[in-house]
Amino acid sequence: MGVKEFYFTGGEPFLHPEIADILKEALKLGTTTILSNGTLITKEIAQRLFQISSQSKYKPEFRVSLESYREAENDLIRGKGSFKKALSGIQALVCAGFNPIITIADWSKYGRFTKEREDGFESLARSLNVPQLRLKKLPLVLLGRSAELIRPYRKDEQVTESCFDNFSMDNLQCATSRIVTSKGVFVCPILIGDQKAWMGWSLKEALGPYMMESPACYTCRTSGLTCKNDDFLSYETHTFQGGKELKILAKDTVRKLVNEFYATAAMQPQKELCCPSSYNPADLSHIPQEVLNISYGCGSPVTQANIKPGESVLDLGSGGGVDCFIAAKMAGEQGQVIGIDMTDEMLRNANASKEIVARNLGFDNVWFMKGFLEEIPLADECVDVVTSNCVINLSTQKEKVFQEIFRVLRNGGRFVISDIVSDKEVPLSMKQDKKLWGECISGAVTEKEFFHITKKLGFYGLEVVNRYRYKEVERVKFYSITARAYKYNKSKECVYSGQYAIYNGPLSSVSDDDNHTYPVGIPIEICTDTAWKLSNPPYKGMFIISDMQNKDVKISCGPQCC
Numbered sequence: 001m002g003v004k005e006f007y008f009t010g011g012e013p014f015l016h017p018e019i020a021d022i023l024k025e026a027l028k029l030g031t032t033t034i035l036s037n038g039t040l041i042t043k044e045i046a047q048r049l050f051q052i053s054s055q056s057k058y059k060p061e062f063r064v065s066l067e068s069y070r071e072a073e074n075d076l077i078r079g080k081g082s083f084k085k086a087l088s089g090i091q092a093l094v095c096a097g098f099n100p101i102i103t104i105a106d107w108s109k110y111g112r113f114t115k116e117r118e119d120g121f122e123s124l125a126r127s128l129n130v131p132q133l134r135l136k137k138l139p140l141v142l143l144g145r146s147a148e149l150i151r152p153y154r155k156d157e158q159v160t161e162s163c164f165d166n167f168s169m170d171n172l173q174c175a176t177s178r179i180v181t182s183k184g185v186f187v188c189p190i191l192i193g194d195q196k197a198w199m200g201w202s203l204k205e206a207l208g209p210y211m212m213e214s215p216a217c218y219t220c221r222t223s224g225l226t227c228k229n230d231d232f233l234s235y236e237t238h239t240f241q242g243g244k245e246l247k248i249l250a251k252d253t254v255r256k257l258v259n260e261f262y263a264t265a266a267m268q269p270q271k272e273l274c275c276p277s278s279y280n281p282a283d284l285s286h287i288p289q290e291v292l293n294i295s296y297g298c299g300s301p302v303t304q305a306n307i308k309p310g311e312s313v314l315d316l317g318s319g320g321g322v323d324c325f326i327a328a329k330m331a332g333e334q335g336q337v338i339g340i341d342m343t344d345e346m347l348r349n350a351n352a353s354k355e356i357v358a359r360n361l362g363f364d365n366v367w368f369m370k371g372f373l374e375e376i377p378l379a380d381e382c383v384d385v386v387t388s389n390c391v392i393n394l395s396t397q398k399e400k401v402f403q404e405i406f407r408v409l410r411n412g413g414r415f416v417i418s419d420i421v422s423d424k425e426v427p428l429s430m431k432q433d434k435k436l437w438g439e440c441i442s443g444a445v446t447e448k449e450f451f452h453i454t455k456k457l458g459f460y461g462l463e464v465v466n467r468y469r470y471k472e473v474e475r476v477k478f479y480s481i482t483a484r485a486y487k488y489n490k491s492k493e494c495v496y497s498g499q500y501a502i503y504n505g506p507l508s509s510v511s512d513d514d515n516h517t518y519p520v521g522i523p524i525e526i527c528t529d530t531a532w533k534l535s536n537p538p539y540k541g542m543f544i545i546s547d548m549q550n551k552d553v554k555i556s557c558g559p560q561c562c
């Protein structure tokens, strides 16, 4: 029947005396996951399973459920002594060489056990020497014991036909699987025992549709609940400042989950994702509403980019295209705008809107290309301006992105970037949260780090032209900033030839990125490259630059100067 994945659940699968042999057979056919409460996993059985696993075509996954990282809270729900037994089961699996997933019920919606849960699970996993913390959070289904402890579903908590409009049914567990039990086949593990969810005696019979009558379907629809393993997430070792080594999500994993996140966001507008970015309505008049519905920026970089007619603009992570279309009007018929994004669904939407924008403007100067920020598919020094709106935080290779921006910018070109930064380093538990990655939280660097990277890569004149508070998550404050900086390649011909600069004030003195200091009103001798920089944005108008050049005096300015 083409079954690709097997899940064993209970009761408790390890109660079955032949579980090891059953798993051995399943592992010949596909990836196999065992959902256990961990209490019956002994060292012996864990070692036997490791032996089986090393000789099998497919690998097993173990998921051990805990209610809490605190013994009392866990045992309140799962029974006295179950916490200690579950930990010993996890340890047995770890000692045998497995990296079990810990499943936790997410009570946060109902105001229980919310505080510091993930940190708690993280330190618990560390104390058990689990190689990587792999948490699967399952929202509570208000059936059985949860209905008694919290409340049953209300009448209005039911799925309707229209709530599946624009919803990918593949997200639901029941779309691709069935649960086989000794009492027949049910539509999904959540509804075992519900007679309306009984689908027949054989898998073949059970492949028909299910009416989704259970209120539990409401939880699946609203929370994205699926019992399938998350696309677990590969990690790599990263050495942080101070030599501390930690496992973090590998870059390909992040790319993949960001890609999935924005593929969904392209098809189903996500209101809660939109930051309040303020565009001038006049800049938007030629842009269809569909573009604005999927605009997920956190600022308005093009508004601050001072784009002139005829300039070429590159927008990184162009999404539905909003910034490209605003830039298109500014750059005019002689200019050109290129949007780069890795997500097909975003590119498809942007290309569909491009024709409407071209019709409204009377010219077509926008192109969308598939590509990565880290490997921009353009030649060196080919654009005047690079913009990006809430994207670079989504990359795990920020230095690489800024290197690429430097490479594609023409000499004297500028970037204007709106992005999310944090006031302190984002903790590991947040860096491992798939959803927070998509929401531009997990990948944010501190504002200090953002400046450090851009300066290190040679940009000058960095200024923050806008900053506002975005949100606070677990005591980390996040800000949206719009930053602008310039590229300048030192010229070979740069010399001192008698030119000087006088700083106009109002500060008593200022320094530039090349460590020249200019006290107000005092002429300071400068080289020809510095003269160019100080005469152009962002310094234009701040200095009086003498144009006097003494042709006889030509002292090389040297590598330390500019």
Ligand SMILES: C[S@@+](CC[C@H](N)C(=O)[O-])C[C@H]1O[C@@H](n2cnc3c(N)ncnc32)[C@H](O)[C@@H]1O
Pocket: 255, 258, 259, 262, 294, 295, 296, 297, 298, 316, 317, 318, 319, 320, 321, 322, 323, 340, 341, 342, 343, 346, 371, 372, 373, 374, 388, 389, 390, 391, 394, 395, 440
């Ligand atoms: C938060 S949305 C912002 C979209 C757009 N700038 C806007 O303001 O509406 C992030 C976009 O960046 C794209 N993206 C994220 N990481 C990327 C990468 N490494 N390379 C290319 N595109 C990326 C996503 O596909 C998504 O469309």
Ligand code: SF4
Pocket: 172, 173, 174, 175, 187, 188, 189, 190, 191, 210, 212, 214, 216, 217, 218, 220, 221
């Ligand atoms: S509870 Fe409903 S929506 Fe969820 S998996 Fe089962 S049948 Fe599907």
